[in-house]
Amino acid sequence: MRIVFAGTPQFAVPSLEALLAGDHSMVAVYTQPDRPAGRGRRLQASPVKRLALEHRIPVMQPQTLRSEAEIDAFARLRPDLLVVAAYGLILPAGILSIPTVGAINVHASLLPRWRGAAPIQRAILAGDEETGVTIMEVVEALDAGPMLLKKAIPIDPHETAGELHDRLAALGAEALCEALSQLETGKAQAIPQDESEVTYAVKITKEEAGIDWSLPAQTLARAVRAFNPWPVAFTHFDEQVLRIWRAEAIPARSEDIPGTIVEARRNLEVATGEGRLRLLEVQLPGGRRQPAQAFLNAHPCLGCRLR
Secondary structure, three states, X not given: OEEEEEEOOHHHHHHXXXXXXXXXXXXXXXXXXXXXXXXXXXXXXXXXXXXXXXXOOOEXXXXXXXXXXXXXXXXXXXXXXXXXXXXXXXXXXXXXXOOOOEEEEEEOOOOOOOEEOOHHHHHHHOOOOEEEEEXXXXXXXXXXXXXXXXXXXXXXXXXOHHHHHHHHXXXXXXXXXXXXXXXXXXXXXXXXXXXXXXXXXXXXXXXXXEOOOOOEHHHHHHHHHHOOOOOOEEEEEOOEEEEEEEEEEEOOOOOOOOOEEEEEOOOEEEEOOEOEEEEEEEEOOOOOOEEHHHHHHHOOOOOOEOO
């Protein structure tokens, strides 16, 4: 098949690698325009663009796909199939109608649960015990297309969003290859999603990562995992932002005001609305990530309150 791939972040890279290693003809890659990043705010290519250029695949970076000119340019590629993985732009009907086989998407959840922008983080925040990837047909509605294939994996209770992201990216590539094989052999069966079971994974914000110590320790531990590596859970210590990279819930009871540091000798433990949160890895402004014990050695803080 003549395949056009549309993707942008690191999540999409394993899927593109799998396509490049296969027998299909990769005619073009669509990805988001270069964005400023880093301290110097220099324009940087997306991970997908860098991989495509390494393999000398033509790269398209339109701001939108809704214009007649962009739809005509896509049609001239004569694609049999459009494969999408975390592209980031809405695909209009004019684009979706062009590939002769259709358009499929690699989505990082077990649809219809967690449609939307942040399925990995939302699954961890909700305490889901499993997640996975879904290969689905692309329709104009958000992640609402019929499903071709699903693969599930358990969520480790100590796993961060970054770690789960990497596992799901690899699983997505594996599922994509299976779905392509089914499409080639005519064995693919599209199953409609159950609309009564839909949940939405709204975009994560930096403000959401602020710790509310009145919540149970289990909830906060999930938040720390979900916001690692971005935007990173945070609180305030001695008028400074204290970022919390890793933590775990401790069932010990505490009568102290939530946010109070109740253990600062061998461990750094904070009272919450229910139980304690043991901080394992933290970071102050201008400093590096460090184990909680190193933080305690430099900052005596028993009885201090985090806000």
